[in-house]
Amino acid sequence: MIVQNLKLDGFRNYSGLNVDFHPGINVVVGENAQGKTNLIEAIRYFSDCRSHRARTDRELISFERDSAKMEMLLESRNRDFKLEAELRKGVRRSLKSNGVKLKSAVELAGILNTVLFCPEDLSLIKAGASQRRRFLDDAISQLRPRYAEAVGEYRRLQEQKTRILKDYLDDPVVADTLDTYSIRMCQLGAHIIHYRAYYVEKLRQFAPKIHRDCSGGREELGLTYRTVKTVTDPLAPALVIYSQLLEHMEGHKRAEWESRSCLSGPHKDDIDVLINGVSARAFGSQGQTRTAALALKLAEREISRDDREEYPVLLLDDVLSELDPRRQEFVLNRIDRGQVFITCCEEEKQGSLKAGRVLRVENGQVL
Numbered sequence: 622m623i624v625q626n627l628k629l630d631g632f633r634n635y636s637g638l639n640v641d642f643h644p645g646i647n648v649v650v651g652e653n654a655q656g657k658t659n660l661i662e663a664i665r666y667f668s669d670c671r672s673h674r675a676r677t678d679r680e681l682i683s684f685e686r687d688s689a690k691m692e693m694l695l696e697s698r699n700r701d702f703k704l705e706a707e708l709r710k711g712v713r714r715s716l717k718s719n720g721v722k723l724k725s726a727v728e729l730a731g732i733l734n735t736v737l738f739c740p741e742d743l744s745l746i747k748a749g750a751s752q753r754r755r756f757l758d759d760a761i762s763q764l765r766p767r768y769a770e771a772v773g774e775y776r777r778l779q780e781q782k783t784r785i786l787k788d789y790l791d792d793p794v795v796a797d798t799l800d801t802y803s804i805r806m807c808q809l810g811a812h813i814i815h816y817r818a819y820y821v822e823k824l825r826q827f828a829p830k831i832h833r834d835c836s837g838g839r840e841e842l843g844l845t846y847r848t849v850k851t852v853t854d855p856l857a858p859a860l861v862i863y864s865q866l867l868e869h870m871e872g873h874k875r876a877e878w879e880s881r882s883c884l885s886g887p888h889k890d891d892i893d894v895l896i897n898g899v900s901a902r903a904f905g906s907q908g909q910t911r912t913a914a915l916a917l918k919l920a921e922r923e924i925s926r927d928d929r930e931e932y933p934v935l936l937l938d939d940v941l942s943e944l945d946p947r948r949q950e951f952v953l954n955r956i957d958r959g960q961v962f963i964t965c966c967e968e969e970k971q972g973s974l975k976a977g978r979v980l981r982v983e984n985g986q987v988l
């Protein structure tokens with residue numbers, strides 16, 4: 622997948638931007654607050670119409686504007702695509718692919734796959750479980766649009782069920798609907814668990830080798846998917862998982878009423894990360910856990926390639942400066958194929974970067 626051109630008008634601090642990219646490495650340099658991350662965010666947006674840091678489209682529109690226009694030319698699956706998005710305050714965004722209006726972002730799936738690596742990802746292993754779930758959800762969603770739909774619906778139901786538990790338990794009519802929510806959440810949850818477990822299997826195929834290479838062969842990475850206790854085999858067919866989830870949900874019904882929160886379901890799942898057999902979260906050093914985080918991200922890139930038969934676009938935002946020279950070298954050596962965007966500050970050394978294009982960003986302009 623190669624992003625050839627990007628046009629932005631009214632997106633964050635960009636107006637009238639029209640920029641061509643290199644099919645290999647693109648180094649985006651500039652002082653702080655000039656628009657480097659905004660550019661990465663705009664590219665990433667076309668993979669699933671979500672921003673990695675904004676909660677709503679509205680935040681993406683320039684302060685002084687009412688709408689933003691975005692357009693991308695790219696090559697994917699040996700075809701040329703023109704993707705367009707128009708974001709408007711208070712109105713649903715409109716999306717087009719090769720001039721044809723899309724009903725939803727789901728239809729964009731598989732056209733542009735990206736793997737984003739930003740400084741927060743370096744704490745993926747030490748962070749709370751929600752960040753690791755998000756890593757899984759984002760990665761799987763890009764490859765399986767139906768997964769994205771299931772996760773979206775699950776989250777909505779979970780929010781609604783929580784609201785009922787918190788505010789409407791005393792209303793017998795509303796409280797009666799709780800079971801309906803629970804059953805649907807178990808149906809969706811079964812699919813979510815199945816997909817996640819399968820993805821963790823794929824991670825196990827790639828990440829330990831990457832981790833081993835990066836640690837000079839001294840460390841062994843172990844990954845296990847942790848889910849609801851009654852689920853005996855998360856790789857089992859969804860129907861089997863469904864009945865085990867129901868059993869857990871039934872068993873926790875009382876506790877959910879008492880605590881007034883959703884206690885049962887895959888919204889509490891996690892990946893156990895072990896380094897040399899012990900919990901990386903509890904015992905890993907900063908260097909070890911960063912290496913493991915790197916291995917997971919680079920494994921995501923390999924899994925995407927395995928699935929799609931072409932490399933996704935790799936977006937490295939501000940991450941090289943956070944890595945020591947050995948890991949910097951390692952990351953750069955891994956990316957001899959596929960398109961890459963790397964942001965860094967002017968003064969950071971770019972000595973180890975291979976041929977490509979340097980794009981200088983200044984106050985919302987690419988020079």
Ligand code: ATP
Pocket residue numbers: 632633634651652653654655656657658659660680681682683684685939966
């Ligand atoms: P750093 O090196 O510090 O990471 P950066 O070049 O990555 O900097 P960006 O995060 O891309 O900087 O942000 C650049 C500027 O965009 C900021 O000054 C910010 O105020 C501005 N900005 C963010 N959102 C909007 C918006 N909706 N409208 C206008 N400007 C915005």
Ligand code: MG
Pocket residue numbers: 657658659939
């Ligand atoms: Mg930035």
